[in-house]
Amino acid sequence: MILFLILFCICFLFSYEELEKGEIKGLFRKFYEGKISNLELKVLKSYFESLNLPVEDYIRLYTKGLLLEKQGKLKEAIETYLRSIELNPYYNPSYYRFNFLIRKVKNRELYRERIRKILEKRFKEAPPILIENPENHYVFLVEKMSQYLFIFKGKELEGMYPVTTGMNIGDKEREGDGKTPEGIYYFTRFIPPKKLSEIYGGVAVAINYPNPYDKLIGKTGSGIWLHGSNEEDRNKLPFSTRGCVVAQTYTLKTEIVPKIKLSNTLIGIYKVIPKELKTEDVKKFILSWKEAWERKDLNKFISFYSKHFTWKGGGLKEWKAYKRRTILSKKFIKVDISNLSILAFSKMGDENPRYYLVEFYQRYESDSYSDEGVKRMYVVREDGKLKILSEEFIMKK
């Protein structure tokens, strides 16, 4: 039996059938399965040599970092990844390796600071996902690859804070997967400190995860908070939560949370905040919607809504019935929109946003009824056209 096994192994190791058949692809399988021979490795090397594929230095540095990691040279690897990030501040693999590695070294707060300069440069101008934002409104942007929270006032970067997010890579899909959701949200409530377990460091703010878009694509889970910790510098240990975003407790209490207004502070969580994105003219879309409403053009007005539309009263059918009643009974309708915020959400590699979160202050006036308050809409693309996926209105009391 052993004889047979040995024969089999030898046959297998030295068959080179892939090479004889000219099937380079098979070598990749063998490499993956750990069965590749030295000769086959050389063939792969010469295969890549022959590829007309210029390799950028940030990629070379990344690969060098991997080899240094393998050799156990952690600090050198970290420095190498930093240089890679300097050359391409959007290259997520180097950020991830950097953040995973600093978990293993002392003085990681120093490394966390060293990346700050690169990020400041990146956000000298507001990223394309931040389409509209009133000058006195704050927008929170969390980037998972850099493990930083960026706070913009209007369209200016106002502050940068090291944070830590979910221990598992990727967008949250379901309860308990240890991932931080990627999406655009608003803050829903400040958790009363008395109700908090001590592990939260006495400060926690909830966001509306899962949002209507998340629900549409089947994401589950709950209790995603921005919070503190009773462990000092907990936020300096990248990728270590069960899905929440954790910032430094003192800064959270004194600098970050004071900027949050439940009525007008949006928060976007991205793997990578993109450098470029082709965004639609959402502002124009909103103004057309307003116009149709004011013109009491019910069909036109309803055409702005997605077939998946949800609101507190149900779906599109209920909305249509409700609007038929309220619009057609009016003699005139006047809608005023101000303080418009538009945030776009995209994932890596997307050319266009996946959806938008729109927020504005709405003053509604008609012959029989008037109100005002904050309106929020999630807007998606459906058959190539923008459509409102959800709408809510928080009336000013």
Add this chain to the structure above:
Amino acid sequence: MILFLILFCICFLFSYEELEKGEIKGLFRKFYEGKISNLELKVLKSYFESLNLPVEDYIRLYTKGLLLEKQGKLKEAIETYLRSIELNPYYNPSYYRFNFLIRKVKNRELYRERIRKILEKRFKEAPPILIENPENHYVFLVEKMSQYLFIFKGKELEGMYPVTTGMNIGDKEREGDGKTPEGIYYFTRFIPPKKLSEIYGGVAVAINYPNPYDKLIGKTGSGIWLHGSNEEDRNKLPFSTRGCVVAQTYTLKTEIVPKIKLSNTLIGIYKVIPKELKTEDVKKFILSWKEAWERKDLNKFISFYSKHFTWKGGGLKEWKAYKRRTILSKKFIKVDISNLSILAFSKMGDENPRYYLVEFYQRYESDSYSDEGVKRMYVVREDGKLKILSEEFIMKK
């Protein structure tokens, strides 16, 4: 539904999770599955750049040949493989690509000839598998990678003939697999031309496939012949039989078959006839066996046989009983051995042969009985020692 699929694909294509986790291996899987991105290809390229692995020119030429093939530049690819073979005349992948490609071009006989010079140089000295061969005996060696039959007289190369073998790559394992067996054999009979279908061109010689070693490791099939064809230059189309070895009909009749003696012409079929091989001292083994026999040391004599031993009378047990009777009843035994041939069989990458075929002329003399004839043995290694796996004796009439 389509929306979901698109989302899924985009997520998948641009996740770069392997890069973030620093798992280069995962990229090989993605390449194999055809899911690799340009960025990931670049990482692989820089990974190979960073490997301290000098690549020989014959490998570079091989890879270049593959790319030329892909571009449909067949003749350039063929020339490139030839140059690769010139640099390393033992590099089977280039031989295989060469032989597969010349199937697709005109004037393939010219290409078949061009490889001849390389092979002549290779066999200026007898290969290590040809351990012993009397000066006036022929040995046939078929090499699948080069698709050539080499005829040695004694230990000198006497002739080289383009042949074609099984259409499928690899050693024959079972009936109908379209593969030519790799092993060492002897010719068993000339098939009478009258009994041959016309497709054989009127000439066919059978070999003893499967031999005792083949049977031991479970190989099946039958009817492996060296034969001709009614199609002209059929032998010039590499890898095109169902398992037989086909040579040019006229040459077969006039030059090749006349050299075959059923009593003393061995034939070895190899994927690659190796350049180097650590062979055992089989001659000494045979002489010790003869000595034990002559000394009538039954236990010693039997110890030369494998536990898997087979002969026309059965297995080792029957052999022992038979030898006990015939050896112990004699007053003296004298055995004379002459015309010893020893052929070794190995597969690619083997350091040692897998087994040997031994043939000699034996004159046996004792007080009560004498005979002479051809003896053939298959010899294997068992627990590190040479053992006789099978033995047959063709008595001179």
